[in-house]
Every structure is written in structure tokens, then in C-alpha cells.
Amino acid sequence: MGSDLKTEAIKRAKVLMVGAGGIGCELLKTLALSGFQDVHIIDMDTIEVSNLNRQFLFRQSHVGQSKAKVARDAVLKFMPQINITPYHANVKDPGFNVDFFKQFNVVLNGLDNLDARRHVNRLCLAAEVPLIESGTTGFLGQVTVHIKGRTECYECQPKPTPKTYPVCTITSTPSKFVHCIVWAKDLLFAKLFGDKKQENDLFVSAGDGSDSVKPTDIFERGSDEDHEQYGRKIYDHVFGYNIEVALANEETWKSRRRPNPIFLKDVLPERLILQNGNLEKNFLTEELPLSAMSSVGPSNPQDVWSLAENSRIFLEALRLFFGRREKEIGNLTFDKDDQLAVEFVTSAANIRASSFGIPLHSLFDAKGIAGNIVHAVATTNAIIAGLIVIEAIKVLQADFQNCRMTYCLEHPARKMLLMPVEPFEANKSCYVCSETPLLLEVNTRASTLRDFVDKIVKTKLGMSLPLIMQGTTLIFEVGDDLEEDVAANYALNLDKVLVELPAPVTSGTMLTVEDLQQELSCHINIKHREEFDEDKEPDKMVLLGWTAPEKESQVVSNGNSTSAAVPAAAEATMKFEEAEVNAEISGMKRKLSEILEATENQEASQILSRPDANNFKNPQELEDDDDDVVVLDNYPETSKKQRQNGTLYMMINPWILLASIIHRRYESVKLAGGWKFHLLICIHGGCIGKLAGGWKFHLLICIHGGCIVSYT
Numbered sequence: 081m082g083s084d085l086k087t088e089a090i091k092r093a094k095v096l097m098v099g100a101g102g103i104g105c106e107l108l109k110t111l112a113l114s115g116f117q118d119v120h121i122i123d124m125d126t127i128e129v130s131n132l133n134r135q136f137l138f139r140q141s142h143v144g145q146s147k148a149k150v151a152r153d154a155v156l157k158f159m160p161q162i163n164i165t166p167y168h169a170n171v172k173d174p175g176f177n178v179d180f181f182k183q184f185n186v187v188l189n190g191l192d193n194l195d196a197r198r199h200v201n202r203l204c205l206a207a208e209v210p211l212i213e214s215g216t217t218g219f220l221g222q223v224t225v226h227i228k229g230r231t232e233c234y235e236c237q238p239k240p241t242p243k244t245y246p247v248c249t250i251t252s253t254p255s256k257f258v259h260c261i262v263w264a265k266d267l268l269f270a271k272l273f274g275d276k277k278q279e280n281d282l283f284v285s286a287g288d289g290s291d292s293v294k295p296t297d298i299f300e301r302g303s304d305e306d307h308e309q310y311g312r313k314i315y316d317h318v319f320g321y322n323i324e325v326a327l328a329n330e331e332t333w334k335s336r337r338r339p340n341p342i343f344l345k346d347v348l349p350e351r352l353i354l355q356n357g358n359l360e361k362n363f364l365t366e367e368l369p370l371s372a373m374s375s376v377g378p379s380n381p382q383d384v385w386s387l388a389e390n391s392r393i394f395l396e397a398l399r400l401f402f403g404r405r406e407k408e409i410g411n412l413t414f415d416k417d418d419q420l421a422v423e424f425v426t427s428a429a430n431i432r433a434s435s436f437g438i439p440l441h442s443l444f445d446a447k448g449i450a451g452n453i454v455h456a457v458a459t460t461n462a463i464i465a466g467l468i469v470i471e472a473i474k475v476l477q478a479d480f481q482n483c484r485m486t487y488c489l490e491h492p493a494r495k496m497l498l499m500p501v502e503p504f505e506a507n508k509s510c511y512v513c514s515e516t517p518l519l520l521e522v523n524t525r526a527s528t529l530r531d532f533v534d535k536i537v538k539t540k541l542g543m544s545l546p547l548i549m550q551g552t553t554l555i556f557e558v559g560d561d562l563e564e565d566v567a568a569n570y571a572l573n574l575d576k577v578l579v580e581l582p583a584p585v586t587s588g589t590m591l592t593v594e595d596l597q598q599e600l601s602c603h604i605n606i607k608h609r610e611e612f613d614e615d616k617e618p619d620k621m622v623l624l625g626w627t628a629p630e631k632e633s634q635v636v637s638n639g640n641s642t643s644a645a646v647p648a649a650a651e652a653t654m655k656f657e658e659a660e661v662n663a664e665i666s667g668m669k670r671k672l673s674e675i676l677e678a679t680e681n682q683e684a685s686q687i688l689s690r691p692d693a694n695n696f697k698n699p700q701e702l703e704d705d706d707d708d709v710v711v712l713d714n715y716p717e718t719s720k721k722q723r724q725n726g727t728l729y730m731m732i733n734p735w736i737l738l739a740s741i742i743h744r745r746y747e748s749v750k751l752a753g754g755w756k757f758h759l760l761i762c763i764h765g766g767c768i769g770k771l772a773g774g775w776k777f778h779l780l781i782c783i784h785g786g787c788i789v790s791y792t
């Protein structure tokens with residue numbers, strides 16, 4: 081009977097799958113084999129050679145074709161009776177609006193970036209369609225379930241932003257290879273091949289006002305200069321002259337190793353420079369992707385090149401960009417799939433690393449760092465896809481009780497490789513699924529509306545088509561159908577500082593920011609602040625109520641060094657998939673270590689290794705590193721769980737009942753300084769007072785609604 085209902089639920093379901101990449105291919109196959117009949121797929125990409133090793137629905141002959149369409153055709157070959165509707169499009173396209181989402185029973189994400197994930201989350205909330213979200217990175221992965229009104233939404237917990245580095249570390253005092261990569265990618269590459277008008281921190285200052293050559297002059301190619309000469313000039317400037325300038329500031333190097341300026345003549349004798357390039361090989365073989373490596377010599381991407389090899393590849397890559405890809409110059413942004421760009425960035429980073437005494441890296445490693453790549457593991461994608469389908473079936477059967485967020489681990493923890501956790505309740509102060517206003521600290525006399533739109537509305541709030549209102553005055557809006565004079569007015573507003581807007585934005589103002597496509601609206605209270613810490617608050621704005629935790633992540637961006645860092649960060653954020661998953665997983669690792677600690681006692685480990693998923697009760701966690709308490713509960717029928725601003729308690733069995741009564745009795749007793757009294761019983765190891773049945777006794781004192789500050 082149960083299985084008939086399940087089959088029926090599957091057959092009747094109309095499913096939207098977003099992303100037909102690594103997870104998506106596995107997911108579509110598993111959906112088809114599980115009996116799903118009506119699947120819609122959105123993917124904006126075409127197939128690349130690098131996808132073929134794990135996106136098994138695709139073959140060499142499909143390279144260049146739409147992923148969504150080819151995935152459909154491939155599955156129809158073995159399941160011809162299914163309805164699969166492909167869309168070769170961006171899920172952010174206006175056509176995929178709330179009405180579009182409403183037709184589905186469940187939405188399954190197999191995406192690789194935060195931006196798209198947030199967008200889908202908002203549409204699912206607005207359309208009230210359950211969302212199953214997923215991500216993998218290497219051996220790690222996770223599947224989470226988000227149902228409006230029942231669980232937290234995808235954005236209830238702030239997502240980590242890509243790691244940024246202080247500008248001065250990148251421009252002047254790198255100490256790790258990743259700093260050199262960021263410099264090569266976000267500064268040098270951007271300066272040479274990207275938008276010339278953008279601000280760029282490549283300029284190296286001695287800090288004493290003595291700098292004479294402005295980089296803008298140097299980066300201009302003289303009309304009498306050929307590509308070869310231009311390349312040598314750039315080389316000597318950025319690796320030689322700039323380092324000499326930096327060395328002039330003795331203060332900087334008092335406690336640091338002094339870098340060595342590197343000039344081309346010292347690395348490559350004149351004779352070798354002239355031999356650079358392999359008989360114009362790259363100029364003749366039109367069909368091959370351009371490669372400086374292939375014309376200069378080294379062929380193994382896993383080898384670490386010498387300084388001389390890096391220098392030759394640098395010059396050759398620069399020459400090829402200007403000689404063969406001149407039309408793209410001015411519009412290029414770094415792309416990890418662009419071979420020549422990766423070669424350029426690798427060589428430039430290595431030359432800089434050499435100057436600063438940092439170990440050099442292979443192209444393979446440098447590409448991984450520059451593209452934030454953790455190599456994908458097909459098996460992880462397959463496991464995650466299976467878990468998505470399991471959760472989707474629960475959702476379709478309205479079996480919400482048994483929905484789980486599941487983490488796929490690299491190493492078994494207590495014999496478990498898949499760790500299920502109960503979904504959390506919605507965060508009451510989530511600006512996406514609740515109405516809680518945000519607070520923005522900003523210098524209203526210095527920051528422009530454009531700063532606000534770019535750094536806050538688009539980057540932090542992830543809105544694509546924002547509309548901003550001050551009271552009843554519309555101060556900004558995006559849209560194709562705006563009247564010319566209205567659009568011109570908004571363009572004027574963008575360059576005004578906040579206090580000078582037609583409806584001035586000052587301390588105490590409340591702005592309303594909406595995204596019509598996402599049907600998301602939030603309020604932002606403005607607080608004027610005069611000073612910001614350049615390193616820690618590079619945006620010169622601080623959004624409170626939206627705090628991205630500092631997480632360890634490989635993702636790198638250059639903070640505020642270029643305005644391009646904003647989209648780059650957003651992109652990384654979602655390329656972020658890697659970063660995000662990393663960070664989420666690292667959060668999970670922390671949780672697991674606590675679980676393991678908690679399971680040092682016998683009962684707990686039995687609970688954890690119990691195979692019956694229905695009896696399995698989950699370790700719960702608190703939000704904050706220092707405040708976490710793990711409580712395991714094996715009395716599901718009497719359990720009661722609350723998550724309140726990061727404090728979670730579970731009251732279980734008669735002892736717990738007693739504790740609960742005492743707790744309630746004393747909860748209202750205020751102690752000095754606003755402290756409140758919490759009494760909990762749990763099976764946490766290493767606590768005081770053993771009770772019958774191995775229960776132990778915890779006395780917790782905390783600020784209610786805040787964190788637990790001490791317990792014995």
C-alpha cells in the first residue's frame with residue numbers, strides 16, 4: 081500500500097531540475113530510473129570537453145551543444161516514455177517567474193553557484209514549492225530540504241563570502257602562493273586584458289610619494305612598440321621596477337623577508353628572449369587552442385617550471401593575447417577554462433612568487449587555486465543525486481517528518497559515511513523568509529547610490545532586478561521597459577551620494593528594496609557612520625543582520641581592490657559552489673567532531689550507528705562556534721526541540737521532564753546583568769553529576785536568546 085502511494089506520488093509529480101552538470105546528469109538518470117514521468121530541466125551551459133569525465137550523459141560529439149537538451153536526449157534513449165522538457169537558459173531569466181515555478185511539485189537544484197541558488201530559493205519561497213538543494217566538492221557533499229513554513233530556507237544561515245585578502249598583502253607583501261595568484265589574476269591580468277577604466281591596485285607605492293612612473297603610462301602600448309618589446313617592458317616594470325619601488329619603504333621590510341627585483345635580462349639572456357616562440361607555431365595552427373606552453377616547450381601541466389620557463393611563457397602568452405586575441409582585449413575576465421589565461425596567470429604568479437621567496441607551483445596547481453577548483457568526484461555526485469531523489473520522494477508524499485539534510489563525508493564517522501541531520505526551523509531574522517529589517521552602517525555623505533546598489537543590493541542581497549524606495553519615492557529601478565527620461569533620472573541618482581538623493585537617505589531612513597522577479601522585499605534601516613576600517617570593511621558599508629561568517633575557503637578575491645571584484649566575488653561565490661560547500665562542510669566537520677566527542681559514551685555511539693533511519697535521532701548543533709552544545713535524543717516520541725537564536729535544547733525522558741519544569745520555573749528569574757538560568761540534562765560526555773541510566777547533569781547559565789556563556 082505504502083509503496084503504491086509512493087509510486088503514485090512519483091508518477092504524478094512534476095519536477096523542475098536546475099543544473100544539468102555533474103550532479104544534474106546523475107540526478108536526471110536517477111529520476112528516470114525511479115519512475116518520474118515529467119521532468120523539466122534548466123541549464124544555461126553548453127557541454128565542454130572537461131565535463132565528459134563525469135557528466136556521463138554527454139559524449140565527445142556533444143561538445144558545444146546545450147547540456148539540458150543533450151541530457152534529455154540521452155535519457156530518452158533508455159526511457160523513451162518520459163516527458164522531459166529542456167530549457168537552454170539561465171534560471172534567472174525573467175520567463176522563469178513565480179508562476180512558472182508554481183507548476184512544479186518540487187524543485188531540485190544541481191547548481192554550482194550561490195547567485196543562482198539564492199535566486200531559486202527565493203522563487204521557491206514565493207511560489208511555495210519545496211526545494212531540495214545540493215552541492216558537492218571532491219568527496220564531500222550535502223543535500224538539504226527547504227520547505228516554506230516548515231524548515232529554514234536556503235538563506236536562513238548566512239553563506240560565507242569568498243575569502244578576501246587585504247589589498248596590501250596582494251599588492252606589496254605576499255607571503256603565500258595564493259596571494260601571487262590573486263595578484264596575477266585580479267590585478268595584472270585585469271589590467272592588461274580587462275576593462276582599462278576600472279580601478280586597479282596594481283600600482284605599487286613606496287609610500288613616500290616618490291613614485292614617478294604611473295602604471296597607466298606603462299600599460300599603454302607605444303605605437304612604435306611591437307608585442308615583444310611591450311611584453312619585456314611590462315615584465316621589467318611589474319617584476320623589477322615595482323619591487324625596487326616597494327623596497328624603498330624600509331619600514332615594510334623590517335620584519336619581513338625582502339623581495340628580489342627580477343629583470344628580464346638577468347633571467348633570460350638577450351639571445352633566449354629572441355628565440356622565444358616556436359616558429360610562430362601558434363600563429364599558424366588556427367584550430368588548436370592558443371597555448372604559450374606548447375610553443376615555448378614544457379608540456380606536462382604537473383611540472384613546476386623554472387623561473388626562465390615561467391618568464392618565457394609569460395612573454396609568449398602576452399604576445400599571443402595581443403597578436404591573436406586582440407579583439408578580446410579590454411573585455412577579458414579570467415576564466416579557468418581559458419588555457420592561455422591560465423598559462424599567463426601561472427607564469428606571472430610564479431615569477432612574483434620567485435621574487436618573494438615563495439615556492440613555485442605547477443600549472444595544474446595554479447589553475448586549481450585560480451579557479452577555486454576542487455576536483456569533482458563522480459561517485460559523490462551519484463550519491464548526492466540519489467539522496468536528492470530520496471528526499472524528493474518524501475516531500476512528494478508529504479512525509480515531512482522524515483525529511484533529512486544529509487552530509488556525505490570523506491571518511492566514515494562512527495561507521496557512517498552519510499550523516500543525516502534534521503532540518504532546522506526557519507531563522508526568525510532571515511531577511512529572505514521573514515520580514516526582519518536589516519541595518520546598514522554607511523557614510524551617507526560619501527557613499528553613492530551606485531555603491532549601495534553594487535555592493536549591497538546586488539552582491540550581498542543577490543537581487544537581479546532591484547527597485548529601491550525611500551518612503552514613497554522611487555529612487556532606483558532596473559528594467560528594460562523604463563521610459564527614457566526615467567532611466568536617465570535613475571542614472572543620475574546612481575552617482576549621487578546618499579544624502580543628496582531626491583529623497584535624501586540619512587541616519588534613521590528606512591529604505592525598501594525589492595526584486596520583482598524574485599518577489600522579495602526587504603527593509604534596510606540606515607545608520608550614518610563616518611569612519612571605516614579599510615582592511616576589514618573594504619566596502620565602507622556594513623550590513624548587519626546579514627553577516628557572512630569568516631570561513632576557511634579556497635576562494636580568493638581581491639576584496640575591494642577592483643570594482644570587478646564584486647561580480648568576481650559573486651561569481652566565485654557561486655563558483656562558490658566549491659567555496660560554499662567547503663565552508664558548509666567545514667561547519668559540518670566541526671559539528672561532527674562534537675558529535676564524536678559526544679559519542680564517547682556508549683549510549684550515544686549506539687544511537688549514532690543505529691541503522692534504522694526512523695529511529696535515528698540527530699545530533700543538533702548551535703550556530704556559534706563557541707556556543708555549541710550537542711544533545712542526542714533517543715526518545716523521539718517525547719522529544720521537543722527548539723532552536724532559538726542559536727540556542728537549542730532538547731528535553732527528553734523523565735529526568736528531562738523534571739529539568740524542563742525546573743528550567744521553566746527559573747527561566748523567568750533574571751539574574752544580575754541580564755543573565756538567565758538554564759538547566760538541561762543531556763548525555764554529553766565530560767559533564768558533572770551522573771544520574772541513573774547514565775544521564776548526566778548540566779547546569780547552564782546563559783543570556784536567553786543569546787549564547788551559552790558558561791556551563792559546568
Ligand SMILES: Nc1ncnc2c1ncn2[C@@H]1O[C@H](COP(=O)(O)OP(=O)(O)OP(=O)(O)O)[C@@H](O)[C@H]1O
Pocket residue numbers: 098099100101102103104122123124125130131147169170171172190191192193196456657
Ligand atoms: N544561473 C544558471 N542557470 C542555469 N544553469 C546554471 C546556472 N548557474 C549554473 N548553472 C548550471 O549548473 C551546472 C552545474 O554543474 P557543475 O557543478 O557540474 O558545473 P560544470 O560547469 O558542468 O563543471 P565545472 O564547473 O566543474 O567545469 C552547470 O551545468 C551550469 O551550467
Ligand SMILES: [Zn+2]
Pocket residue numbers: 232233234235236237506507510511512513514
Ligand atoms: Zn530564510
